Amino acid sequence: MVEKTTDNTILLEVIKQQTETITALKSTIEQMNTDSKLLREQLDFLTRKLFGKKSEKTSVISGQIVLDGLAFGQFDEAETEAKDDEVEPVISRKKTRAGYSREKAIANLPEEDRLYSLSEDQQICPVDGAKLNHAGKKYLRTEVEHLPATLKLVHIYQESWECRTCRKEGRPYHTQAPTNAPLLQHSMANPSSVAWTMYQKYVNHVPLYRQEKDFKNLGMELSRSTLSNWIVKISDEWLGAMVSLFHEKLLAQTHLHADETPIQVMKEEGRPNSSKSYMWVFTSGTRTDQPIRIFQYRTGRAGKNAAEFLSGYKGYLHTDAYSGYGVVKNIKRCLCWSHARRYFVNAMPKAVKSAEATLPQQGIAYCNKLFDIEEKLKNLSSEERRVQRLKQEIPVLEAFWAWVDVNLEVVLLQSKLGKALKYVKNQKAGLMTYLDDGDCDISNNLAENSIRPFTVGRKNWLFAGSPTGASASAIVYSIVETAKANHLNPYKYLEFLFKNLPAIPFHENKSLLDPLLPWNSQVQTLCKI
Incomplete structure (x- = not known):
């Protein structure tokens, strides 16, 4: 009986050790998976930094992504503004540079008319030898001529003048012409x-x-x-x-x-x-x-x-x-807020393949919504801008902070997205200060x-x-x-x-x-x- 009890104890001890080993291995595998995910994310980030576009402009702007539970501003613009009977304008296939005006581009340049004429010995008809008569001129084209920089030496002299009457009577009699003072003494600097x-x-x-x-x-x-x-x-x-x-x-x-x-x-x-x-x-x-x-x-x-x-x-x-x-x-x-948005831009994966990957897009969309409102308010007076910010941006901000709190509990905090969420959460007070004064900027x-x-x-x-x-x-x-x-x-x-x-x-x-x-x-x- 004693021997059987001893065997059971040994068996339980072995099972306990195996269970602990399995638990430790699972923890190790989970940690390795986490590390692998973070390393892949870092590799994608560095690859994008090295070979991708450097601009922080994003395609995630107002109306391009609808966030669950939000019914304000332009997030639902595609649904609310659509009109079946709307006639689209016809766009010309010919592409021109936006905002380019030739007249504006050359408005400040000096102008010169250059006329090509015949010399006197060329003003003879090659057929009958009669003298040619002037019949007018026509415009051909306008060109831009480049005049290279040139240097020249300027020798500075100063004239002296004297009053001979003052000279005879013993008074100061010399007067010198005023000159510009040199930038540097004993230097050719001009x-x-x-x-x-x-x-x-x-x-x-x-x-x-x-x-x-x-x-x-x-x-x-x-x-x-x-x-x-x-x-x-x-x-x-x-x-x-x-x-x-x-x-x-x-x-x-x-x-x-x-x-x-x-x-x-x-x-x-x-x-x-x-x-x-x-x-x-x-x-x-x-x-x-x-x-x-x-x-x-x-x-x-x-x-x-x-x-x-x-x-x-x-x-x-x-x-x-x-x-x-x-x-x-x-x-x-x-x-x-541009720095805040940059964290979400850096958290964007190479391709959107899962619901988790859309979270950085949502963060960018919140930020872009604020910038979109700011653009519309930029010409208002200081007080009007402050009032309209409180009216239009507070709902966006309240939804954003709620979204941050929810996702902080589900994302990997060491990931790029986790760092973005922690950043905005830790800096909330400073990010909200611009609402206090209409002359403050959002970025x-x-x-x-x-x-x-x-x-x-x-x-x-x-x-x-x-x-x-x-x-x-x-x-x-x-x-x-x-x-x-x-x-x-x-x-x-x-x-x-x-x-x-x-x-x-x-x-x-x-x-x-x-x-x-x-x-x-x-x-x-x-x-x-």
Whole structure:
């Protein structure tokens, strides 16, 4: 009897161990399946990033996807707006560029009539030798002629005049003609040549070594080190004061945007050349009459950089969800719905094959619905926009947050979709802030678009040669991007500044720079595109 009991105990122990082993194996298989799913998702994501389209534009827009239980706005537009008796307009098969007008395209070009005629010895009839009589002319075509850039040396002389009566009587008698002050002492730098160098580098993204070749082709040996000296010294001596004034004007506004992007800078003290530094951008809001864009080079991404720049500012700040902006005091943060949508775009599978795969589409559709409403409200006054947002967007937002809560319980949290849902859930307060004020924006696209020219240029010049060069680049980018935001020609505005700044004693009185601000009426007249 004792032996039988012992055998049963051993058998139960074996069964228990086998059960535990099976449970552990099932858990391992489930974990491997989860890991495999995450790895496949990551592989699809990276493949799409490498070979797919870079635009975040999606086909999931209003009316293209109907979400269960929602009966608001344009989600049911296909059903409610369909009319059996509607006659479709006939569309021409001939394709033209949308919005293109030849007259508008050439409106600002100087014109010249070029007449082809016969020389005197050709004005003889080859048959009977009689003199030909003029019978009129006809129009054939219009062409665009390119006039290559040219360089010329301008030798500056200054005339002197004297009063001989004052000379005889011992009074000061010399008078000299007024001249423009030089941009740089003992330099051939001219407002037009320096403005063109900066325009090429910071607007057209042409590195200095290529500009060096261009100058050589025009007949002048001008090294890239000389061009670099022009940019660094003139930025520090003249343009820095304008950017400082921009800064003061920016902090006086009530709605700002901010973003940052990496930059590699050589010769930073105490840091290897492989260290990652950052270019920050701070911009005014979209509804201001004084658009400003300011770039700042900093060695790191710490939030103290934003806090120092925004010291004394009180208002709304539009950013992404980067925690560093949390150290900025006395502000209300508006987070970006474009970033929220980007998470759902990144969660999209290669192909929609299951109900689970449509969840990212639904998230995108919610976001696009908000942007669709925003587009319709953009021309309203601040208060009207705020009221209409509460009326039209609150139902969308309430449905969205309910949808987020439901799906957080069923999706794999480590997946791209799970991360998207967790992101919007964690950032809910910041994503809702834009509803408080009609002048707030639903996204931080303004800052992202402002910093994009820098990122495009970075692909050409790769890195900054020194901290001094990076700071100079930040100053010039601030000038040219602020000019573009005010619809000015950046080259004309730079040349205008270089012609006027050397003659202004702004070190004693900064208010003397006010007439040079890009929204000034005279500047608008002289430099407008």
